[in-house]
Every structure is written in structure tokens, then in C-alpha cells.
Amino acid sequence: MNRVTKFLLLSSVIIGGFISPTFGQPAKDAWVMRFDGDWNTAGGMPEKAMLISLQGLANRDEARLYIIHPHDFQWEITEPLYDFYKRKHGIRFKEIESADQALSLFKRYAKGYVVWDTTIGTTSNVAFTIAGLEDAIVVTEDQIPLVEKHGLKPIDDLRGRYTGQTHTEIYADAIERYWDLCNRDKIMLMGGHRGRTMQPAMADWGIREKMFFHELSADPEEADEVALNRKLLEDLNVGATIFGWHPYGKDTEEQSTMLLSSYGHKMEGLHNLPNLSYNDHFEFTEGFKFTNNHHVDLDEKLVSEKKVYISFVQSDSIGIGVWTKPGRGKLPFAWQVTMNWTKFSPAALEYFHESATPNDYFIGGLSGPGYMYPNNIPKDRFPILMNEAKELMAILDEHVMEIMDNSVADGNVGTVDLWEETIDAYYEAFPDVIGFINGYGPARTWDLRDNRPMMSYDYYIDPKRPREEVTADLNELIALNSNLPYFLLVHVRESNDVNSLVTVVENLEGPVEVVPLDRFLKYAAGNKTYKTRYRQPDDPVHFKGYEF
């Protein structure tokens, strides 16, 4: 072996040992940045957008850069998950102090930069699309000197290109230029906060996966935008996933989710969900297996007493809100797991699992293998999607499916109930669950078949509602539903905390028992004091939907 060969071999071992992980394992050495909470477009957002685009490129083939957000950021788990990576995956993180340092470390993953027009916020989405396709980082005019100092060259410049144009015109042009080159299994609906504040924290994932970014409206009042939005949805592959979130102020969550559901696609939010480009490189740790805290066997029967049975559920994605708030574990609580994280964020699911208390119980949802409105899913797609959901529920050891359909509602105005044929389809698709729960706010779909109840929420706890009013509301429901046992299913919105609910429970009147959701469903199966009901044709409709 000559010296050159020896040198090359040794180099490959050394370099490979640092940069490349053991086959199939993410790199043990990675970097971490801490973001502040400034997402103002005239403040900290442009630098964050640049760094997130850099993250998407740096993490494309390896897990290199992780971002920690402040505790008051909507996704509160970034710091606990960072600890989890260190502890369970043995990741050795080095902290990056500045954008300049980040560019020094990761500029080699970028071929250049694309400039977005800060006078037209939505051009950042066009820039993100270009970034994914051209391996560019996304910058503003002010950041050009910085990136050029690092040797990066211009790839595209959107300044002035879209001046005076509507969103329809801008995205029509972007579709014409880039859509054919983009991923057709995933698309990024980069909406959410708009205007003076934008939080495109999920852009790393869209760039990594070469997605098309947009914030086209689903509001029929904006027909031109809806037409483009629908073209994109039609062009996506069957069973595709829409990442991100609907644009606040342009349309509603209900409209957006109804539209994508009608194509049989899945939604995974939110627009500010960070670090997927990093998380996606990990698998569950070796030997890990989900074991849920079941309190009943699948075929067990329970006999209820003359009581008020209460069960609490949180469904606004497990990664936000109540989980990290004080008091978790003091009451039985069901958590709707974002099941698709099994595919692209398994470490997060493992973190939740390992930090669960005996009172924490996981359930599937929302409506299927992603967030979707089942009254609107095409009939031929429904069984396929639900099979996908069943597979995920099996991995996650879940026995309850949660359903939600707000397609004709505006928050709490308009019905949120399920057609009988939708119920039929769920019972057929999920023969092995112990029951279903329905709603977000209160709903009134109830059924019982084969010892498996379909229960709707009787109450929704708004985190801003004073606890004494919550107590009075629950006591009033108990007074009205006087035929015991009464089954009172409560949805706890994100950012409530469990401690406050302990106080509420202490002040309830009557023979009240808070029970885990699986026991709740078994009790409800044993004594049907609720009335079977489905959505009725003359139920109030807020949103009349689309003309297809």
C-alpha cells in the first residue's frame, strides 16, 4: 500500500467518522442554535428565515442542525426534545452563537442565495420554493453582504419581480416556473401568521423535501386563489400530505381543511412546527416499543354506577400546550397523538411516551392518518386512508380514534356533526377500537354499536375562560343531564394546565368520577343514557362549501 493510498484510507476513516454516522444512524455530532421570540418581518424574522433555509439544506442528507425555541413558543417541546436527543441518542451538540457562525459551518450545503422582496411578504414563499430546488438560502437585501462575505453567489432575485401583483398572479407565475420540479407527495401551505409577523419555522422541512410553498386561500370569496389552490391539490399524488397551516386572515382552518380533505389529502400542521428536517433522520431507539397505559382490555365490559363520569382529552397536537404545563399526571388525561410523526418525527413521539405518567393515555387521530374532515373524504379514498391510520395506531398501541369535522362550522357556529354514512364507514374501518370520540368544541354525534360507543364532546375548555365559569358550566351540564350515569366528555384546549382543572374537579357537584378515556368508553358502552344522533340535513350550516 503506497503512502497516497494509506493517506486516502486514513482520511476517509477520520472524515467519515466525524461527518458520516454509522450506517443507518444519524450523526452523533450536531449543532444547535437558540432562537429568540422575535418574528417581526421588520425585526428578527428575516435572519430566522435565512437560518431555517440553511437548516433545511444542511439537514438534507444528515441531521446536522437543530433549533431550540423559547419556552413561550407555540411548540414548547424543542428544549425537552433537545435533551432527549442528547440523552437517548447520544448526540453531542455544539452551540452556534450567530448567523455568521452558522454560515461558516453550513455554507457548503448551499449553492448560493435567493433574495426575497420584503415589501411583498409572500415572496418569501417563492424564495423558499427556489431554495429547495436550487439549494439556495433565503435572504433579504440587507443580508446580501453577509452571505457574499461567505462566498455565496446570487441564484435568483425576487426584488421587483412581483411588484403590484396579487397573490393569484404571484403564485400563478411560481406554479408556471417551479411546480413541475417540486415534490408531488408533499406541499407546504406556508400560511399562519401574516403581515408584520411571520413564523415560517417549518420551512426547513419544505426546503429539504423540495416542496412548493404557497399561502393560497381556500375561501370561495377569493375564487382565483381557490382555483390555483385546487390545481395544486389536484396535481398532488394520491394520499399526499399538506404541511403547514392555512393563512390567517385569508381563509379559515375549516375551509382549508375541508378543501384538502375533499381530495383525500392529509394535513400536518403547523406552519411553525420546527426541526422536521432534523427529526426525520431519527428512528425509535433500539428496542423501543410503544406500550400505552391501557386500563381495560379490548373486550372487557364494565358496569357503570349512578355517577357522572368525566374524561379529559387534549387534541391540539400533543407537542403544544398542556403536556409541558404544570400538573400533568394529576388527572387521567387522553392525548391525541399526531400519528404521522411516527414517520417523520419519531424521537418526539418516543419523548412523549417516555415522559408519560400512568395517567396519560394516547389515542389516534385526527379523523385519520393526519388532520382531515371525514364527511368530505372521497368514498374510494376513505378505506385506504383508514388502513393507513390503523397501521399507525397499531404501532402506537392506540385503541381509540378521535374524529373531527368542522367543515361547515366557523369555530362554534354551525354543526360539527358526522353523517350517519360517515359513522358507518368508521365502524367498518376500525373493528378493533374500543370506541370513537368526536368533535373539537361540543358536538352531538352519538352512537353505540357492538359495544363500541361513538361519543362527542359535551364541553370544550377555552384556556381563557375563568375557572369558576368552567366549574359553573360543568355543573350546569351535570344538572341538565340528570339521568345517571352521565358521560361528560371534555376537550381541553392546548395551553390549559392540569393544575387548574384539579381545582375545577374539586368544585363539581354530584357523584363525579374522573376516569381514563378507555374506561369512560367502556362505561358508556354498558349503559347508554345518551341519545343516538347524527348530523341532520337541516342542522345549521355556516359554510356551504365548494362547487366542484
Next chain:
Amino acid sequence: MKALLFICLAVSLLVPLSTTAANSNFDGRWRLDTERSSALDGWTAMDLILKIDGDKVAIEHDMRWRTTRVLETNTVNTRKTVSISNFFRIEQRHMAVYPPKKSKSKVSSKWLDDDRTLRVETTVPVEISQGKATMRLYYEYRLGVGNDTLTLIELHSTRNTPLVYRFRKLPSDDNSRP
């Protein structure tokens, strides 16, 4: 005789005059002071528009949730019990307690406290997860000192704590909606 006639005339004139004078202070648009009121649930804002026409009092609710608006009116009669279709109550919309699609409620009302309080009473049907139930409702609309504030106290037979809504009167030329 003339004196008796004069007294009768004076009394007959004075009664409606005093009633009208007191009641007229209720007329107008009243905006909810959310900081000083029981928390709305589901709704984000509310105006009451009160219109008095003889014995009839129209109580109009101008409700808002985000961009969704709902206008509902209950017209009561302070001289007699009336039957009102689909009587509107300020629902706690996060409770699974629904008005039936069609209902009739007998509603009584009366002026109290030298016409500074309007009392309204009724019993309404509601739909709940267990089927049907009823809820007895008791309202007092109390005019505040200075006549520019209004307090609505609402009691339910099924709720042990009152709901108290405080309003301030908008200028007569202010027709803005909540």
C-alpha cells in the same frame, strides 16, 4: 265633580308620562363591557339594542364570533305573557346545550323599581346529549345611576351562579356593531 275629573285626567296623564320618561333611558344600543362582565363563551362581543314601543320591549342581541355575526331579537310585553318563537338566550357555546330548531316559549316581563328594572322570565326547551330538558331563565335589566350603564343579571334554574353582563350606552349617532 270638576275637581274629580281633573284628578282623574292628571293621574291618567301622569302614569304613562312617568313610564315613558323612565323607559326611554333604556332605548338605544348598549355595548358589553367585557372586562367587567361574566366571560362570554364562544362569543367574542355583544351589543344589546333595546327598543320600547308602548308595552312592547324589543331586546335585540347583536352577537359576534370572529367575523360571524348573529342578530336575534326577543320582543316581550310588560303587560302580558307572550309566546316567543325560538327565544334567544346568550348561550355558553362551548357547552353541548342546544336550542331546538323550532320552539315556543311563554315569556313574561314587568317593569320594576320605578321602571328602572325590566324583569323577564321564561322557560326554554334545550337539547342535550341525553335528549331533551328545560331551563328556567330569569333576567333583570337594571339601569345604572346616570342612565348610561345597564346591568343584565341572568339566572338559570340549572346554574347556581348568576351571569352578570355590564353594558355602557353608545351615543345615539353611534351605530357601530360590536
